[in-house]
Amino acid sequence: MSAALTARRMGASVLMIESANKDLRGGNSRHVRNIRYTHKAATDYVTGGYEADEYMADLMRVTDGNTNEELARFMIDASEDAVDWMLEQGIKFQPPLSGTLGLARTNAFFLGGGKAMMNSYFKACEKLGIDIVFEAEVETMEVADGRFEAAMVRHGGELHRVEARTVVLASGGFEANIEWLKEGWGEIADNFLVRGSPMNTGKVLRSMLDNGAKPIGAVDQCHAVAIDGRAPKFDGGIATRVDCVIFSVVVNKLGKRFYDEGEDIWPKRYAIWGRLVAKQPDQVAYAIIDQKSVGLFMPTVYSAIKADTLADLADQLGVDAAEMEKTIAEYNAAVQPGDFNPTEPDGCTTVGLEPAKTNWARKIDTPPYYGYPVKMGITFTYLGVEVNKSAQVIMNDDKPATNIWAAGEIMAGNILGQGYAGGTGMAIGTVFGRIAGEEAARHARN
């Protein structure tokens, strides 16, 4: 979107090829909530300043330094006018409110979320005369010597050859392509849930890599979280998250614990639990709480499974009941007295338990008991094409492609080698999209 609008404003004629239909248009972007961007002071949309240095430090921390520092720094600096630019396109933001998840200072929140944002973007496209074809899927790219010739596009049951002077790739990652995920994760990928669009199958990425684009990022690197195991296979979005882990005991199918549930406040641990769950038998785990913890965390889209005894709960969840009872009895015995405080790490811990629960450890002893099945929900993948500061795709010979640019998930791996900080996805897409659009339009004119 940012590429198309920028290029169109520079006078280029733009064709947007979207594999989704009108209802599902806008990929993962229709699921987003906010954008993390550099800003000097509080505005109508954020509660305080967030300088480039702090942004950079945060990014270095979450990626463990696994980033292209130069590109990251450039992205962060350029994000400063991203929100103003989005406002100019007609996108609306909301004031910081209660539900802004501790990101009220660093991130600006779209009024109504990503779908409302995409509606505004599509409206802006219509106004500017950008041609959009829905239900048109790029199957393969024709690239010769680092030069884009044409795309083969399936539309209305037929394959069309679409030529253009320049092309911007913004087709997302391959998170909806289970077969490709298996290359990194093995057969267990069958049990992953895809939080976003079923359209992001990575066909464009695959074809570019086949055509000699230089890959970046590992095939199993991605953003993934623990979500409700009952969520739809695709497009479950934000509502399927399960936030009770820190107040719970998490067991696998065999009824055994496998990780410290109370390591840190939930937003910081949100992203590791997807991977943890993926390593359990059948890629599923169960968060168990008792009556005491009801209401301490964000409400869930599916009601908890409820029972008066742990054995009954285990049976309903399909967990080994005897083992789960034993696990919880051992856990209860290890819980130390302390001042429970749901809002910050409270030091309420277990002793002599392996693995320990290091915060919010309270006995699970007050019926009714509740359980949530959790599975790994994949947000987006990081393996992509390498780009330079102009968002130009780099080929295997380390030379930039003549007329191919990329933005968003398809090149997010340049910034995100691993880890994630909420709102970075939108920043990457918007910043590199604008640059890609500008460069592609300029090139097309010459």
Place this chain on the structure above:
Amino acid sequence: MPATETLEEAKRVMQICNSCRYCEGYCAVFPAMTKRLLFGDGDVTYLANLCHGCQGCFYACQYAPPHEFAVNVPKTFAELRAETYRDYAWPGVFKGLLEGNAKWVALITVVLTALLGIGTLMVQGVDKVTAVHTGAGAFYEVIPHNVIVYLASAPFALAIIAFIIGALKFWRDIGAKPAELFSPSAVWQALKDVGQMKYMAGGGHGCNYPNDNYSMGRRYAHQFTMWGFMLCFAATSVATLYHYAFGWEAPYDYLSIPVVLGTLGGIGIVIGPIGLLVIKKNADPEPRDTKRTGMDLAFLWMLILTGVTGLALLVLRETSLMGPLLIIHLGIVLALFVTFPYGKMAHAVYRMASLIRFAHERKPS
């Protein structure tokens, strides 16, 4: 209480919304929702009546159909609201008037106007009704002042009683404390919200109309309607004061306070509802309760007819048409008042109650 399926659907949808919360910037519904973990019958009834139908949350919804969650908050809530008006109607025997509402309103209007016309003709005779009357008390040559007062104030008073009883039952069922209804700060806050039609501004940019486009049209049209109605009410109040306190009899001068207020109000209740009719006609049917459009249309047409006949009466009051017009205008106003508790006017009562409740809830505790 509204039907179980409607309530259950509202609860289902609110549970999904409460785990998403992307729409919290749009209106009062979502912040109020956030304060709840579980949704009982009263909670969803309250939230539904807090909803102004701006539809912002529908177009923003990643879970709207064809998504399997099939979330459609404006439609679900519109259905629940219509059932609120029906099920809190007092006395209960008149609930039926809220199904197929347009038909009933039309029938009542025609019957009342006809009865008034026949009665006047029988008592006064054709000559008197069609004569030109001028000067103080001119209207009362056709229908005596006392008769007008009784005819209009009786149904109006009954409507107020019916609404008070409905509102108190509603207030109890949404789980609010009786005393809160009379908290001056909350009532004042709610009055301000209504006066500005704050939540018809959605998240500050208007309702979504005719599709995902933001537009202030619906808010402005509603403002014309609401303030037009208020001005008409003010005009009548001033005229009543003139009559009883000062002994000044209508018709009043074109530049007198009652006539100026009434004229502006009359224009408001004509152009506002016309605007709303146009908006309804062009709007996307998906986020709306299309089963009960009749109730909305009936109310809007009644306001238009009230305004048009009132304005016509003003312009033609010194001609022989005054008598017939007075009968028609009065007949329509009568029918409007009689049907107040059994039609769309009810929205004002339960919305106001919900806004007072919200004003309490949002106070930092």
